Amino acid sequence: MFQKILIANRGEIAVRVIKTARQMGIATVAVYSDADRDARHVRMADQAVHIGPSAASESYLNGDRIIAAAQETGAEAIHPGYGFLSENPDFVEKVEAAGLVFIGPSSQAIRAMGLKDAAKRLMEKAGVPVVPGYHGDTQALVALASKANEIGYPVLIKARAGGGGKGMRLVADPDAFPDALAAAQREAKAAFGDERVLVEKYIETPRHIEVQVFGDKHGNAVHLFERDCSAQRRHQKVIEEAPAPGMDALTREAMTDAAVKAAKAISYSGAGTIEFIVDASEGLRPDRFWFMEMNTRLQVEHPVTEMITGIDLVEWQLRVAAGEPLPRTQDEIAAHGHAVEARLYAEDATRDFLPATGTLHHLKFPEHVDGARLRVDAGVSEGDAITPFYDPMIAKLIVHAPTREEALEGLTNALERTEVAGSTVNLGFLTRLLRDDDFAAGRLETGLIARKQEALTTVAPLRDRHLAVAVAATSGTATGADASDPFSAISGYGHFGPLVHRRTLVDGEDAVEARVTAQGDGALSIRLGDDEAARPIIVRRDDPTRIARWPGHVTVFEGADALTLKVPDRLQAADESAGGDRLSAPMPGLVKVVRAAVNDTVKKGQPLLVLEAMKMEHTITAPHDGVVAEIATEGAQVNDGAMLVRFQDAD
Structure with a gap:
């Protein structure tokens, strides 16, 4: 070793x-x-x-x-x-x-599976079912469009190298094919250095089910059962689980046999994943799955396999790489219970999952969940920064329980008790997805999130009580109160009655005005707004609402959702004026394509430029009709909040 x-x-x-x-x-x-x-x-x-x-x-x-x-x-x-x-x-x-x-595997095995088109031709020869499509070398627009017509719309354009949804476009209309192809090729070139693509038939009720395989240098290969990764947004996985909901013995046997056959076809050594696209229109069936690709590495979602098998896949990687045979035979590998994993990302689900950045001023995970086993795989600690340079994943929360229902409940509970302040995160979205009726019932398909995106990403406004708690938590900042005990810093004494302290917080663009009065029992009486007759909200020392104070802000947690308010510095004059009618960069990135020019008249919704961030393309559109007065330069690297477009009045 x-x-x-x-x-x-x-x-x-x-x-x-x-x-x-x-x-x-x-x-x-x-x-x-x-x-x-x-x-x-x-x-x-x-x-x-x-x-x-x-x-x-x-x-x-x-x-x-x-x-x-x-x-x-x-x-x-x-x-x-x-x-x-x-x-x-x-x-x-x-x-x-x-x-x-x-x-990891040999260079020959990686090459055999590294290009999706060549891999599919190899799998066809090995007797592994492959989805209908064009996997040839021709890359001309006319030829690919012709192949798409032969396959039949809708089709999926996919980068032949790499994965993670980059360089992928779904096309339902032949007229949209040229623009979709150009965008997929640009994104593939940026992400993988290879702009070549393939075209496949799009399965309209698809599930994404993959099989964990492992091989050694002695010719042995086994599977460690399947994982369901159908819960995706932008073709990237969000929640993964093992085993796949609704999987029957015959379909599992057919799928795992095909996966092992694929691994043996290239004399595979190490950890790998065979990914299948499954037609779920009539449930899972042994004749309704097709090979998509092989990931010749460990997968992000490997912990769910470890949880149901009790096997440390990284340990197996190290042993196999050192020349040892696989630690277990196929007959010695068994699955127990159900495991579910959620990916906690720094991203804004309400803005179409735009990646976010920021310093994690407050980061807290639960230590356990009742009736289940909790595992947290985090790459960051409190105080670390999420930068624009890399994938914005903060952590993975994995729960294992005897049944799927118990695992889902345990994971939901864990997410609701997770606290993050300093960056926008997807906690609320994840819990709403776990509670979705179709997801909870195992009625999965890869379009589930897109179909229900508005409902899954809509955040209910927090109640006045949460605003009052935020006010209470910041009431003593002027005298240096400990954030954990804001009540100790506010005085209630006055000659002719209790002193009234005025406090202003900022919620987005809106100011939250409040009047705070200390009561004799140590509680705070808080009136929001200027209405003298408004009923006060009483906040006591033992209020159970969870809060986090961090520089210039306070965050209030309610379940998996959070409300963050700015705490203005009373000693520093703030200039809140915003000049011009402009569009700002929603995140740091590269201006990849500019589609408008100065003095152009544009319509609401018209694409103006393409911003590349986190190796994904984001189209910036006009928020209203107008005339472009200024626009970013193609190829420019911009920071979060930088001006991209400035408008002038049409007249």
């Missing part, structure tokens, strides 16, 4: 690998960019090596620098995690040429 390994990744997966390596007595080396200098994985590892600037292309994708770091520190092997270099066969060959071990 290895004495020391280097982890060529960051965040949650780097932390995950470090934990297993430590349990096995293996020393670890972390690598980090400028943005990750103080990251959690850096703090946890036995050693850490700086590998470059914040941009992934100059750090985590710099294979030569990573290999040099392994050699400098005496590491014997490199674990790639997922993403970045994990499925790069050239990197694998460089690692092996340097005399190191790559903890």
